[in-house]
Amino acid sequence: MAESQDELSNIAESLKSLGLTKYEALVYIALLKVAGATATEIHEISGVPRASVYPVFDRLIQKNLVSVSNTSPKRFDAMPPEEGISNLLASIEDNAQEAKKVLSDIFSQRIGVERGTQELIWSIYGLDNIHIRISDLVHHAKQSIRIFCNMQFFTPGMIETLEASGENIAIEIIVDQWTGDVPRNLKVLIKKAPIGHGIDNKIITGGVFLFDCKRVMVIMGPQNEGLTGLYSESDGFVRFFSSYWRFFKDWARK
Amino acid sequence: MAESQDELSNIAESLKSLGLTKYEALVYIALLKVAGATATEIHEISGVPRASVYPVFDRLIQKNLVSVSNTSPKRFDAMPPEEGISNLLASIEDNAQEAKKVLSDIFSQRIGVERGTQELIWSIYGLDNIHIRISDLVHHAKQSIRIFCNMQFFTPGMIETLEASGENIAIEIIVDQWTGDVPRNLKVLIKKAPIGHGIDNKIITGGVFLFDCKRVMVIMGPQNEGLTGLYSESDGFVRFFSSYWRFFKDWARK
DNA sequence: CACTTGTTGTTCTTGTTATAACAACATTTA
DNA sequence: TAAATGTTGTTATAACAAGAACAACAAGTG
Numbered sequence: 001m002a003e004s005q006d007e008l009s010n011i012a013e014s015l016k017s018l019g020l021t022k023y024e025a026l027v028y029i030a031l032l033k034v035a036g037a038t039a040t041e042i043h044e045i046s047g048v049p050r051a052s053v054y055p056v057f058d059r060l061i062q063k064n065l066v067s068v069s070n071t072s073p074k075r076f077d078a079m080p081p082e083e084g085i086s087n088l089l090a091s092i093e094d095n096a097q098e099a100k101k102v103l104s105d106i107f108s109q110r111i112g113v114e115r116g117t118q119e120l121i122w123s124i125y126g127l128d129n130i131h132i133r134i135s136d137l138v139h140h141a142k143q144s145i146r147i148f149c150n151m152q153f154f155t156p157g158m159i160e161t162l163e164a165s166g167e168n169i170a171i172e173i174i175v176d177q178w179t180g181d182v183p184r185n186l187k188v189l190i191k192k193a194p195i196g197h198g199i200d201n202k203i204i205t206g207g208v209f210l211f212d213c214k215r216v217m218v219i220m221g222p223q224n225e226g227l228t229g230l231y232s233e234s235d236g237f238v239r240f241f242s243s244y245w246r247f248f249k250d251w252a253r254k
Numbered sequence: 255m256a257e258s259q260d261e262l263s264n265i266a267e268s269l270k271s272l273g274l275t276k277y278e279a280l281v282y283i284a285l286l287k288v289a290g291a292t293a294t295e296i297h298e299i300s301g302v303p304r305a306s307v308y309p310v311f312d313r314l315i316q317k318n319l320v321s322v323s324n325t326s327p328k329r330f331d332a333m334p335p336e337e338g339i340s341n342l343l344a345s346i347e348d349n350a351q352e353a354k355k356v357l358s359d360i361f362s363q364r365i366g367v368e369r370g371t372q373e374l375i376w377s378i379y380g381l382d383n384i385h386i387r388i389s390d391l392v393h394h395a396k397q398s399i400r401i402f403c404n405m406q407f408f409t410p411g412m413i414e415t416l417e418a419s420g421e422n423i424a425i426e427i428i429v430d431q432w433t434g435d436v437p438r439n440l441k442v443l444i445k446k447a448p449i450g451h452g453i454d455n456k457i458i459t460g461g462v463f464l465f466d467c468k469r470v471m472v473i474m475g476p477q478n479e480g481l482t483g484l485y486s487e488s489d490g491f492v493r494f495f496s497s498y499w500r501f502f503k504d505w506a507r508k
Numbered sequence: 509c510a511c512t513t514g515t516t517g518t519t520c521t522t523g524t525t526a527t528a529a530c531a532a533c534a535t536t537t538a
Numbered sequence: 539t540a541a542a543t544g545t546t547g548t549t550a551t552a553a554c555a556a557g558a559a560c561a562a563c564a565a566g567t568g
Contacts, residue, residue, distance in 0.1 A: 011356050014349035019271060021554065032361045036374065040515075049556055054517065064383040067485065069374040072563095073516060077376060081357035087386060089350045095268035096343045102265050103335035107286045120290065120323040122331065129318040132341060231321065275527065294542075303529055308544070326536075327543060 018088045023048050023056045031078040038073045124229035135161045141211045148174045149207025174252045191252035216241045272342045277302050277310045285332040292327045378483040389415045395465045403461025404430040428506045445506035470495045
């Protein structure tokens, strides 16, 4: 009964992403604590207005998270969370599956590829999104991956992704330091590089990622928030950063 | 480009359950059709007001479903749906995982079991929910399962569930007819039973399900909507339907 | 018995938030 | 300049949150 308010609202958030409302989450959580409770008891435990408890129960019953007794007063019981959540998730996964199928279909018939997409430079915002996209690019690389950035970028997950890439892909990394083991398939050059400047009391990070000498991702910006990635398949863009890479590789070898 | 309006709104629904709003869904779908489109083009295809397109794009970009070019006018591009949806789903699954963990914890410390839960009769509404619950009960059965209802109940999924239950569980079924193969582990008695009456032009369905002679589920009501299931572990309830079962079994053998 | 008290379930308002929809404007671009 | 683009507000709308009010009923009390 000693959940921190913080943790409780954290779970409420998780449940919301599963399609529950705030009240639904609170009522369900309260009901997990007391088997066969009445509406009034749940109202007292959860803090949800007593009148609101009833429609909330209706919805939870529809979602098969709760059952009612036919006694008077009504008593409510929660499904075990393992099963309840699995049921919720299952229906979402069904939807995702369905959506994937139809949308992939639409995607495969897309038009406008002739419009020189490859000449454009695309922006990606946020560290998480950049990580996702780079993981993606790593997965799709066929021959070579070249990375030039500082160690902060190499989260355990990212190292794992690189480690799991095809064996016949040459991965070269120039980095300011390396903590932990270096996976066998990585060729790491360590050199304190002039990237990562401090401006306005913020640490500015930079990084260049080349895939198969055809695709480039450049990242720049403050460390945590507002990080921007630029992605391009443009010839000029790729050429520019290829020579940028070659320059720093020579420099790092000294 | 010939998706029925129905199918399109169907997908929009699916995407909503993945956390997208109506506009986000419409814009994303439109963007899948045209690579590297401008805001105005998307506005025309999707029917979303032009001014609304920009904030919608911002949100889609945050969710890593869309990237922007740095040209003028801005051009937008959709992530392949396979990856985009997987990313969305992954974060929901993380939440579900997290929620399961914490809620199971709360659930295991629940109080009030002494309150004679087993004497109550619980209601479950809707065919889908009843199917889920019965599948659940089948999974947890240890010794015997006894079913008395008509064939409509035995969907392919339900038959599969029964077939996959433990080998040392005795499963006896009394049913009005059986279409398809009878799985080896089921003992089926076929007999046109006086359940399934027609009242008010609606077909009324009934069914009795006994698990380990300890738990009973009774279903009744119109076939599709408004179907109600009653579940109980109450001694009296179980006894009543046990003799109900015995009576029909004798009758079915004649 | 009439009367109070408390509980339960339902029905209505009111406030609040997140989208949705649109008008208006400044800025580009051709 | 005319058209297209991007941004900023304002107003609607719908869902949810929050609580007030009420009828029905059961249990206790004089």
